[in-house]
Amino acid sequence: MRKIIFLLITACFISQFSAAQxxxxxFNGKDLKGFRQLNGKAPYTVENGEIVGRTVLNEPNSFLATEKEYGDFILELDLKVADSMNSGIQFRSEIKDADDKCNVTDKRTPERVHGYQAEVDPSDRGWSGGIYDEARRGWLYSMENNPAAKKAFRPGQWNHYKIECIGxxxxxxxxxxxxxxxxxDMTPKGFIALQVHAIRDAKNVGEEIRWKNIRIQTTRLKKAPDDNVFVVNTLVNTISPDEKRLGYRLLFDGKTMDGWKGANKENIPPVWYVENGTLNVSKGRSASVSSGGDIITSEQFGAFDLQFEFRMTDTxxxxxxxxxxxxxxxxxxxxGLEYQVLDDDRHPDARAGRDGNRKLASxxxxxxSNKNGREKIAIGEWNRGRIVVYPDNRVEHWINGWKVVEYKRGxxxxxxxxxxxxYAKIPDFGMGAKGHILLQEHGTHVAFRSIKIREL
Incomplete structure (x- = not known):
């Protein structure tokens, strides 16, 4: 009897484990059933149990998309791509008319695929595994955030991708x-698609990317163990569980100015106010720089990772x-040492200083700042700033996922x-062991939010 019970329990466990897995x-390995092609006309074929996409000249990006949409899932696949190609795996993606408000950048087709993309980039820059928002917001997670993973891609070989979307x-x-x-949280569900990137040079015609072993889990999903990878969190004024585990906390709660005070005073200058989850400094000189319009944190910090979002107005x-x-x-x-926040196009300070050292993020x-043009900086849009000070006095400035300044104090x-x-006549400028973090009032309207810090 005990043996029968043991066998029943074992069978039940195996059944539950199989269901969870x-x-x-x-992809059935035979044809393209369950897929449809969107945007460009690059050919997709099935050869030797693999989907093969080939580049064609003067066509926009092509996408072989699933007919079904997926929300929460774990997707795995293998791919091999020509060394000079660029590609991507779309997920939670959509199509809309090219003239709607989804910031479509390519007007040559009546419909434009947009949404999350796992980057496939065999070049030496090592961007494979990053997250790009196709035809919408641009780079959300550049691999500059995780340089240790830049060498994960194996050029000329099969590469295994795993994408986990849970909530x-x-x-x-x-x-x-x-x-x-x-x-x-911009797109909770959408189709999955395999990209053949557009080309503009005839020498690249016919280059191939191959996919196989494409499979997905949609039920009984189990989140992978923590991996301590840097987290980009676009949810306003929130700390995710993984960020909290890594030690991040908010310096602005989205509702009050608790934890802040006026510079050289205890009260908050009247030019500062909280509205709709944002911390704002108003336009005008009702509390000018000379009368103390800046605010600082009540705490002081030494080595830290500071993140913040800011939105600028003209000038x-x-x-x-x-x-x-x-x-x-x-x-x-x-x-103090200053991460510059400036409208480079319209404020005259951008042309002052030396070699552009008063421009945005400098x-x-x-x-x-050594900006590469991919930061997608725009007046009226939210930008992600970041300042990292390491215990050995190395310092970095980042904007929208790209490192633009690097130096060492002392x-x-x-x-x-x-x-x-x-600052030449200021003794030991910028060399204090600790100091406050300051948000500057300079007579123009700027908004801040999602201000968070991790002490290192």
């Missing part, structure tokens, strides 16, 4: 290496200062730059 094939959490692995982790001028101390009684507010008056190079700047 149930995979559905998206607002999106994670990608490439050949078993954790690449990206995004928290985002905006502000900044995020760090290692701020209040002992310097200057007429222009407290002194280390103000010291080091110009290095000979840093000290030489200070000696040539407006």
């Amino acid at each position: 149930k995979w559905e094939k998206l 607002n959490s999106i994670r990608i692995w490439l050949n078993g290496v954790a690449c990206s982790h995004l928290i985002d 905006a001028n502000s900044g995020v200062k760090y290692f701020v101390v209040e002992k310097e009684k200057t007429t222009n507010g407290p002194i 280390l103000y008056d010291l080091i110009p 290095s000979p190079e840093f000290l030489a730059l200070v000696a040539k700047s407006k």
Whole structure:
């Protein structure tokens, strides 16, 4: 009797385990049943149990999309791509008319695929495994956020992708290496699609990308173990469970100005206000710089990872200062290292300084930001800023997922730059062990939100 009970329990366990691990094939290995082609006319064929896409000249991006839509899922597939190609795996994606409000960038087709894309990039820049928002917001998770995973892609070989979408959490692995982790809620479901990227050079005609072993789980999903990958969280004023586990916390709760005070005073200057989950400094000089319009954190910080979102208006001028101390009684507010927040196109300060070192995301008056044009900076849109100060005094400035400034406090190079700047006569400028974080008032309207920090 005990043996029978044991066998029944074992059978039940195996049945439950199998149900939890149930995979559905998206590709039957024989034909393209269950798929439809969208946008471009690059040919897709089935050869040797593989889907093969080939590039054609002067066609927009082509997509072989599933007829079904998927919300929460775990997707796995293998692909091999020509070394000079670029491709991607669309997921939770949609199509809309090219003239609607989804920020479509390609008007040559009446419909345009847009949505999340797992990047496939065999080039030396190593962007495979990043998350791109096709025809919509651009890069959401560049691999600059996780440089250790840049070498996960194997050029000229089969590569295994795993995409996990559970609720607002999106994670990608490439050949078993954790690449990206995004928290985002713009599109909760959509189709999956295989991309053949557009080409403009006849020498690239006929290049191939191949896919096989395409399978998906949609029920009894189990989140993969934590991997400590840097998290990009676009949800406003929130800390995700993974961010909390890594040690992040909010410096602005979206409702009050608790934890902040006026620079060199206890009260908040009247130009600052909270509205619809954003922290705003108003336009005008009702509380000018000379009378103390800046605000600082009540706490002081040493090594840290600070993230914030900001939205500028025309001719905006502000900044995020760090290692701020209040002992310097200057007429222009407290002194500190400054992440510049500026409308580069319309504010005259962008043309002042040396070599562009007063432009957006620069280390103000010291080091110009090395922007590559992919940051998609636009007045009226939210931009993601980031300042990282390591325990060894290395410092980084980031904007929208791209590192644009890198230096080391106290290095000979840093000290030489200070000696040539407006800070030359300030003893030990920027070298404090700790300091406040400051948001600057400079007479223009700028909004902040999602201000969070992790002490390192």
